[in-house]
Amino acid sequence: MSAPSQLSTAFTLKLGFDVQPGCVAVGRLDGVHPCLVCAAPGGKVVVHSPHHAKGDVQHSKKRSDISVLRFNREVTRLCCGSLEASGASQQPDLVFVGSSDNLTAYDVVNNCDKFSVEAADGCSALCIGKLKDSDPLVFIGGTCSIYGYDADGNDQFWTVTGDDVTAMAVGPFTTGDAELVVGSEDFDIRSFNADAELLVEISERDAITQLIRLSGQRFAFSLANGTVGVFQSSTLLWSHKTKHQATALAAYDINFDGVPELAVGWADGRVDVFNPKTGDIITSQSMKAAIAGLAVADYRMEGKETLIAVSIDGRVCGFSIGMQRDQRHTAAPVVQEDLSARLRLLQQKKKDLQYRLSALSQQTAGTKRKQQQPSEQDHMIMATHITTELKAEDGKVILTIATSSGAPIRSVVLFADGLFEGESYVMHCAESAKSDITISLVPPRLEAFVIDAKVLVGPPTATKLGVCEVRVHVPKFASFHRADVPEPTGAVTFPLQAAQTDKVVAWVNKHFLLPSPVTGLVPPIGFASPSGSIYLVQHGNNLVIGADRGELASILLQSLTSEVKLKAAESAKSTFPSQLEELQDTLRSVSDLHAARQKLSVEIADQSNLAKSLLLRAEDYRMMGNFAMMRGTYLQLGDVNRDLIKAYNIRNSNYDELVRQLKALNQFISRTADLYVGKARTDLIASCRAAIKANDMDQLFNLLKSGATASPSSPSATDV
Amino acid sequence: MxxxxxxxxxxxxxxxxxxxxxxxxxxxxxxxxxxxxxxxxxxxxxxxxxxRIDETELEEEGLAEVMLDENAVASVPRPGTSFSRPLTDSGSSRGIRPMSKSGRPVSGFARPGTQGARPSTMEAAVRTARSATSRPVTSASGRYVRLGTASMLSGDDGTFIDVSKLDLRKYAFRRGLARALVLYILHVLNDTGKAMELAAYATEAARFQDWWWKAILGFCYHRLNLFRDAEKQLKSSFKQTPSILACMLLAKVYIRMDQPQNAIQCYREGLEKFPDEPVLLAGIARVFEGIGDLTKSVEEYKKLLKVDSTNVEAIASLAADKFYGDQPEIALVFYRRLLQMGVESAELFNNLGLSCFQAQQYDMALGCFERALSMADDEAMSDIWYNIAFVGMSLGNVKLAREALVLAVTCDSTNGEAYNNLGVIEQRKGNSGDARGHYQTAIKVSPHIHEPHYNYALMSLEAGDLQQAYKQVNDALQLYSAHLPSQDLLKELKATLSQHAS
Incomplete structure (x- = not known):
């Protein structure tokens, strides 16, 4: 058995700048030599280029390896890559710099912008990739929207998601073709194909923070609560939850088997390498400060890849593999891995057995000391069965736990990821021990949960307690209780085949908490909760989903269509009059805010010019020794400065408001699109994009009102 | 009538x-x-x-922008890709082609922006602004405000149009009036904010289909130093209807963002639509000159001259190139051509005189200098006297040279080269005290030239002041690292010092 792969430090260096988390990339900026690119606070981008072209020798003596690019905007995301369609090997990489309102593609070697586009929705995720049948695009994710730009800065891709995009990756995920996999704030991982069609939607337990493609259809993700995991074509292979948050992910082949392992950088400075199949830690290293980013590149141009970790205090550490390089092909790696896995398994087993042995010996020692026969109480405890019952009540879910034998319950430990704050919920009832107990749960969002409950049973006097384990399934729409509700204002109507009625009924029975199962849809079924009421009814061959709010209806419809294949769902018709008013307000305020914003930035530019000239004039007076005038000028400068700050604050709040409204708009489009399925959904999104691009708010409003997917006939125009 | x-x-x-x-x-x-x-x-x-002044070609960065703005992306760009780091090893070296006050190679044609380089400190910036060049404080306030005052004189019955009382939205729909009005606001009232407001309404009224309004919007953004917005508008304008106006303005924006490659690219795109457009050709040539690629710049000037045979800028630039390229006879031909075209200035006669002298037409040379002196202002006068001194020195007439140099520094007390030469003459005469004074003055008034440092070092070495010599020769090398005599001197100094140490 050979030594396991180890990481050893290959080189370290200091950048001399703090590095922003998530803003680390490596690119061949001149087409040949790798350079490390990091973003520093204050809108700076630091480039470390250890190699120089041969003709550049006399300059390299004078130049340091580190150069600084100034973008004058706080950099939010950064990546390197080429958008040229031809796969020439010496294609220079561009640096893509995303800020809250702009994306710039910059050619470092020639000191020029390739393109610079406005990103009204901000830039919280950035990645480069090639979807099926298209040129490579750079994807930029912001508040609820994703844009894809080609090499000339034209947008070729657009879609909306449910919430702020936090991570993106490109690769074959569910199908064989490359897809855009998107993680967002609303805990969802979604996958889109080249036509921006939603392929799959996976819910996680917290906001997604990172997403990368490892190999094949294998993707790794990390969550805000410290979870790291790997998906293999939308099925979860493994996930681990830790105390620290993962701040960087990278695919790095540590054992030369051609399948990259998962390297994870943590907020406490550790760098771990995980086995992508099992989630075992292969090796670990650490740095002094939190990891800002990981990158994999042949950084020393020696023919093998190095794992580069950059910490937030600007230290760079290159790790290379300790194993000899020529061992690479000698041992059959599959056998090796198999052996080591078995060894690990056996060791685990040994530990378990030892633990059980020690527990048993303690127990026997205890029984020996007391020399007691099992009492009647114990018998009672042993015979106890737990029954649970769920009931929906006013937005809460009432969980009732009772013992069959009437034995009092001492305490209950509930464990469910994402349902409670901090995963678990413990309830003691030592004083008034009863045989049944009710707990009211408030599901934070509409999602199915699994609760693992441990019920400790025993009379108050007992020294030993029985532990009963029971698993409770909370359905997705558990917070809705059955009620007779008036017909809601909005509704989605679509045709339903007769054979499908039973399936819909089954779906209702599965996903709602009902006092008694429903059998048909003809007397309308109504549900109520604090967040709104819903209503299902069958009118002849049509199924009507009524809801006060469009988002509720869209969640219901998406859940229904995922289980019942509704062929005709594309021809759905929906009306939500109350929300259209809100939409109108949003559209109006967006255009108002746009206008105000332009005016404000002009004012600020004017003022800052004035401030600059005042500063120079004051300095001039100082050098001439005219202190009276100097004082006057500086006082004036102070006033201008105050005005500037005021104007800046106004602009800031204007901007925040604008972002909020745009988010609302994007979410509205997304929700409206969710009322449709398949091609109708994609078409609607595309038409909305065309309307936004043409700045045609009336068209957009009509689209969202009627959901008409007919292509708009208005003259196309470039945006402002 | x-x-x-x-x-x-x-x-x-x-x-x-x-x-x-x-x-x-x-x-x-x-x-x-x-x-x-x-x-x-x-x-x-x-x-x-x-x-109104046609601003499409004119580019003048105000002092405040130079000192306080960071529009350029790269702080240490690759040489030759930025205006702040021109190529040093292309064209003629510094030993042959002198530097202007700013430390750039002297160009054949004086434009705003060619004299001033980026001053390193605020103090230096303010000082040069007051004495030598006429750089405005900011581009937004400087020149435009000066022009703005003109409008106040014209309105004896108050200003003609009170923009604050106009309903700009209404005017935006009257196409002809709006265009005249926006130009009036921009050039006469000099109120860029208002102009922008009108332009924004007008583009909206034209359903974002009017290239002219987009170009004007870009122009306004450029004036306000909002370059990214300017770039967007101008690009869109050029894409919709190619125009020289948009192309020139866009290149100007790139120049301000210190992205010469993009500026050249932009000019080239313009040339595809408007082949042989002299303005665009001149633009390319200027950008190449700015990044220190003089060879390419000369090529472009040649193209320009083929298209427009009376282009003063091209003729003068080519003449300067030939002169410093050791072909004074050809330079003479170019300068004569300028004279034929009716250009008559002290600088031209000065250059003619120098070319004549280098071409060994001594009788003509002094005549030209006399003509130049008769029409020169103070600054030019100083340079002419300096050149006369150079002629005197070359002919061995040290007395004439000294007199001329004294006159040169009297005309312009910041003429560092003249002080340097004066120092050399004093040193030759053995007045080392005076010589040191002159060198020190030269270093103080023109920190960008290396010659006084070298001369001072040489004199200090002779006097035995090794420390001063070492310091000065290092300073000289810092300014011009390929200066061979300084390198030799440093080597010699190091040898001497190590001898002393052992």
Missing amino acids: EGVDPLFYAHFLFRRRRYTEAADVCSELLAKNPYDKAAWYLKTRCLTEDV
Whole structure:
């Protein structure tokens, strides 16, 4: 058995700048030599280029390896890559710099912008990739929207998601073709194909923070609560939850088997390498400060890849593999891995057995000391069965736990990821021990949960307690209780085949908490909760989903269509009059805010010019020794400065408001699109994009009102 | 002009560029009928054209922008890709081609922006602004404000148009009037904010389909130093309808963002649509000159001269290149061509004199210098006297040279080269005290030239002041690292010092 792969430090260096988390990339900026690119606070981008072209020798003596690019905007995301369609090997990489309102593609070697586009929705995720049948695009994710730009800065891709995009990756995920996999704030991982069609939607337990493609259809993700995991074509292979948050992910082949392992950088400075199949830690290293980013590149141009970790205090550490390089092909790696896995398994087993042995010996020692026969109480405890019952009540879910034998319950430990704050919920009832107990749960969002409950049973006097384990399934729409509700204002109507009625009924029975199962849809079924009421009814061959709010209806419809294949769902018709008013307000305020914003930035530019000239004039007076005038000028400068700050604050709040409204708009489009399925959904999104691009708010409003997917006939125009 | 329709007469005057008279005629018309749109339009045009300068070629960065703005992306760009780091090893070296006050190779044609480089400290910046060059404090306030004052004089009955009282939205829909009005606001009232407001309404009124308004929007953004927005508007304008205006403005924006490659690219795209457009060719040549690629710059100037055989800038630049390229006879031909074209200035005669002298036409040389002196102002005078001194020194007439140099520094006390030469003459005479004084003055007034440092080092070495010599020779090498005599001197110094140490 050979030594396991180890990481050893290959080189370290200091950048001399703090590095922003998530803003680390490596690119061949001149087409040949790798350079490390990091973003520093204050809108700076630091480039470390250890190699120089041969003709550049006399300059390299004078130049340091580190150069600084100034973008004058706080950099939010950064990546390197080429958008040229031809796969020439010496294609220079561009640096893509995303800020809250702009994306710039910059050619470092020639000191020029390739393109610079406005990103009204901000830039919280950035990645480069090639979807099926298209040129490579750079994807930029912001508040609820994703844009894809080609090499000339034209947008070729657009879609909306449910919430702020936090991570993106490109690769074959569910199908064989490359897809855009998107993680967002609303805990969802979604996958889109080249036509921006939603392929799959996976819910996680917290906001997604990172997403990368490892190999094949294998993707790794990390969550805000410290979870790291790997998906293999939308099925979860493994996930681990830790105390620290993962701040960087990278695919790095540590054992030369051609399948990259998962390297994870943590907020406490550790760098771990995980086995992508099992989630075992292969090796670990650490740095002094939190990891800002990981990158994999042949950084020393020696023919093998190095794992580069950059910490937030600007230290760079290159790790290379300790194993000899020529061992690479000698041992059959599959056998090796198999052996080591078995060894690990056996060791685990040994530990378990030892633990059980020690527990048993303690127990026997205890029984020996007391020399007691099992009492009647114990018998009672042993015979106890737990029954649970769920009931929906006013937005809460009432969980009732009772013992069959009437034995009092001492305490209950509930464990469910994402349902409670901090995963678990413990309830003691030592004083008034009863045989049944009710707990009211408030599901934070509409999602199915699994609760693992441990019920400790025993009379108050007992020294030993029985532990009963029971698993409770909370359905997705558990917070809705059955009620007779008036017909809601909005509704989605679509045709339903007769054979499908039973399936819909089954779906209702599965996903709602009902006092008694429903059998048909003809007397309308109504549900109520604090967040709104819903209503299902069958009118002849049509199924009507009524809801006060469009988002509720869209969640219901998406859940229904995922289980019942509704062929005709594309021809759905929906009306939500109350929300259209809100939409109108949003559209109006967006255009108002746009206008105000332009005016404000002009004012600020004017003022800052004035401030600059005042500063120079004051300095001039100082050098001439005219202190009276100097004082006057500086006082004036102070006033201008105050005005500037005021104007800046106004602009800031204007901007925040604008972002909020745009988010609302994007979410509205997304929700409206969710009322449709398949091609109708994609078409609607595309038409909305065309309307936004043409700045045609009336068209957009009509689209969202009627959901008409007919292509708009208005003259196309470039945006402002 | 009795009996002629006054409006026709006003048009007649306007066409002949007699703007003030035309405006007066319009004023009379407006006094009779204040709602006469035609007269109002014509008067606006007259007042605008009276003060308007074509800014598409002119680029002048204010001191404040130079000192306080960081528009350039790269702080240490690769040499030759930025205006702040010109190529040092292309074209002629510094030993042959002298530097202007700013430390750039002397160009054949003086434009705003060619004299001033980026000063390193605020103090230096303010000082040069006051004495040597006439750089405005900011581009937003400097030149434009000066022009703005012109409008106040013209309005004896108050200003013609009070923009703050106009409903700009209404005007945006009157296409002709809006265009005249926006130019009036920009050039006469100099209120970029208002102009922008009008332009924004007008593009909206034109459903974002009007390239001219987009270009004007870009122009306004450029004035406000909002380069990214300017770039977007100008690009969109050029894409919709290619125009030289948009192309030139876009290149200007790139130049301000210190992205010469993009500027050249932009000019080239313009040339595809407008082949052989002299303005664009000149633009490319200027950018190449700015990044220190003189060879390519000369090529572009040659192309320009083929298209436009009377282009003064191209002729002068080529002449300068030939002169410093050791072909004074050909330079002479170019300068003569300029004379033929009717250009007559002290600088031209000065250059002619130098070329004649280098071409060994001594009799002509002194005559040219005399002509130059007769029409020169103080700054040019100083340079002419300096050149006369150079002639004197070359002919062995040290007395003439000294007299001329003294006159040169009298005319312009910041002429470092003259001080340096004066020092050399004093040193030759054995007045080392005076010589040191002159060198020190030269270093103080012109920190960008390396010669006084070298000379000072040489003198200090002779006097045995090794420390001073070491310091000065290092300074000289810092300014011009490829200066061979300094390198030799440093080597020698190091050898001496190590001897002393052992």
